[in-house]
Amino acid sequence: MPNEPTLGGLLRSQGVSRRAFLKFCSTTASLMALPAGIAPAMAEALSSARRPSVIWLSFQECTGCTEALTRSSAPSIESLMFNFISLDYHHTLQAASGDAAEHAREQAQHDNAGKYLVLVDGSIPLDEHCSTVAGISNLAMLKEACAHAAAVINIGTCSAYGGIPMAKPNPTRAVAVGDIIKDKPIVNVPGCPPMPLAITGVIAQYLTLGRLPELDHLGRPVAFFGENIHDRCYRRPFYDRGEFAETFDDEGARKGWCLYKLGCKAPIAYNACAHIKWNNGVSFPIQSGHGCIGCSEPRFWDMGGIYDSVAKGNFGDGAKLGAAAMAGAAVGAGAAVLARRKKTRVAEEMHGSE
């Protein structure tokens, strides 16, 4: 896009000061565990960069991920991230509709082949009729859009791991993007919704350094998903002391004790919620009195009840155990009776032969 203005020019036209921009770059660089000295270089690279084309595909999703980004605060540098990229296709945000919208997507794919980013929110139903856009199934659109993409960034747990649409009994046979696209670099930014700064951080690193961030074994950027929420939780001392809230309105809850017994999944969840927090650093779920639901983890919806602690088994009730005990007792009694009969018979035979 040779005629596009630079990002720096765009931001200045939006009233974003150089100081605010540098602050964003410093924050992003430190969060991504990049060297401290890279912030000015990042600012320079970002402000002089041409906007890369981005195609944002929304499949089986609730629009919460887009909402999290666009409403992160008003107005935030994260929401202005949309100015860093040329968002050529996004159902929810674009003005065009129908054929014109689809034409914009095809045009962007054609003009930027091999260079554009595909951002996906929502899972993909293998029962293709379950979700279509402009008459095109999600599966077909994903394959077509990714064919010439530089990389794919999954926004939210649904596109990263299947999320809620894939929860049992998975009526649409939903799968994650990574189950279909195997030949492109994929970054997962999970969460329900994901943290806006994690989304923009990944894009900012790609724009400035030309590479995707270091990922963990679940394809998530280590910089944002490398920390265990339980380890970073300000309520951790109460866990260590064994002080737990038993209900949501008892004394322990009012005193801000640990929510482990109320189903908090922080010990098995990895995200930046506990230290970056939400709404410009105001709070995060545990701070507002509700346990973590582990939304950045695969299949979080099927890992036991939201209010069941992680220590509980995840296999329904103990009915089968009772049945097993009764069956065991019956077999034991049967075996013993048979043994007694055999003993009696042997004794009778011995008497008979005397």
Add this chain to the structure above:
Amino acid sequence: MSLLEFARGPAIHAALIIMAAGIALRLIGVLVLTRGADLSRPRDAFGNFKGYRTVFSRAWPSGEFTTTTRYQTVVAYLFHIATLLVVLGIVPHIEFITSLTGLSWPALPNFLGVALGTLALASLLALIGRRLAKPAVYNSTLGDYVTWVIVALPLLTGLMAFAHVGPRYETMLALHILSSALLFAYMPFSKLMHAFWFIFSRAQSGLAYAHKGVRI
């Protein structure tokens, strides 16, 4: 399915089913085989009482064996008490038991859980150390060592998970649940059934001796 999902779901469920069926099978299977009453005249009018008293009196070695069995007795007591308190006393275990039975009770503070877990593991190490050092005393079989490993693993993994040391918590928790599942499934078919048999075997011995007038 992640390791933790497998552990918390089908693995522990199957292990508990095997344990419930196995314990019932072995208890009923053996108890139904018990002999009928000894019809001879008892030598001791209080024979039955003295017999049942043996269940408790045999919990401590007789005076003449005190010195030779002191190490074994003290360390084994430490192991059993510490293990029992950890199994029934820390929050995650109570949560698990509550989800199965609906019963709950106050938990021990976490630091005590760590201390008792450490004590249980240390005493188990002390026991295997003596067993290895004195093969003639213990006359061990392969099953004894297998049982020791199967008992030690949940203690080790549980302590690491509870104290948040070692690999990621979800991995340690999964390994702890899996090793516990192994213990549950193995228990009814091994010498670990002494958790139930000790009552019946002591009572049986006590009754038989008391009936014959043997001083016990």
